Amino acid sequence: MSEQTATAVQRLMDQYTEIARLAGALAHEIKNPLSTIRLNLQLLAEDIEDEPSPHQQRSLRRVTTMQNECRRLQGLLDDFLNFAKVRQLTLRPTNLNKELDDLLDFFVPEAEEAGVEVVRYLDRELPTVLLDRESFRGAVLNLLLNAKQAMPNGGQLTVATTSEGDWVLVHLIDTGTGMDDRTAARMFETFFSTKPGGSGLGLPTTSKIIEAHGGAIRVETEVDRGTHFTITLPVPPRLAAQAATVQQLDIPT
Missing domain, CATH: 1.10.287 (Helix Hairpins)
Incomplete structure (x- = not known):
């Protein structure tokens, strides 16, 4: 630059x-x-x-x-x-699966009351990532609540983690009402909302938090079929190298 x-x-x-x-x-x-x-x-x-x-x-x-x-x-x-507010994140090496497990334990009673089944598929070999725990939990919780609201008659919410190269992915997949193309294209715009009385700031704030972590969020959705959010987070080079070393040591000779 x-x-x-x-x-x-x-x-x-x-x-x-x-x-x-x-x-x-x-x-x-x-x-x-x-x-x-x-x-x-x-x-x-x-x-x-x-x-x-x-x-x-x-x-x-x-x-x-x-x-x-x-x-x-x-x-x-x-x-x-x-x-x-300007975000000044305090990033620390974090076990992402544990953070998600703790958050889901907190969320599950509310989901069950709404008839939503929460299914977890967490990759136990997931690399460590750098997170500001408070802000990240808030961002994911917002997505969980949105998913619950998208299933007014109950359904299933799948939360999964995977890794691809130097990236870690969090998948949140619901069987809710889904969105049309116009709504999906504008869902991260500030003050855009389809909810009566909604502020239109929840998803933009979530996106802002994920981007502040060096990551990204994308969505795939279809009306009456559900929505799939994917959060992508970088694995810091040093932590990625350490994980690769551990995996090499685990390979039988």
């Missing part, structure tokens, strides 16, 4: 950082009074409930509607702040 190109890239990164900082500050300025509004609405609702006249009941319904809208805006702000 030439010095001129490096300077241009750094300038763009600085601009992005400043925009993210300003956006976060604006969201916080909205979030603080919104919390006060929610508190006052709660107090107002409690006062109205003490006088259950027809007029007061109509007022209570209006207050409840405003409370619901405040909660929706609060959720949108939280999603936006999570997306906008």
Whole structure:
């Protein structure tokens, strides 16, 4: 990379950082009074409930509607702040299978309640990868929840890990409603959502986290057949070399 190109890239990164900082500050300025509004609405609702006249009941319904809208805006702000903040990942050598096992143990009760069977096929010879555990778990959990929501009548969710050369792959395959080509092409766009009341920031945030790990995410989907997400993560050269050495030592002579 030439010095001129490096300077241009750094300038763009600085601009992005400043925009993210300003956006976060604006969201916080909205979030603080919104919390006060929610508190006052709660107090107002409690006062109205003490006088259950027809007029007061109509007022209570209006207050409840405003409370619901405040909660929706609060959720949108939280999603936006999570997306906008500049990610400084703390990457550490991590057993990816163990992270997925722990996350799935946490997710399975919710999946079973929705009639979703979770099947695991984890390659036990998987190389170690560098992960920021908290952000990566959040990204994968978002995909798991999306898969569950795509199977309103139950179904099966398969989670598998494989390796290809210097890459590790995580597959999440559901038997849900799938998506048409237009939706699939736009699903990672900021603020694009097909869910009523959705922020359209969940999948863009997930993609951003995976890219910050040096990886990528792709999707294959078909209406009424399901969706297959694939997360690709790099194996650091040193760790890849160590894994190759171990595999060589395991070969009988």
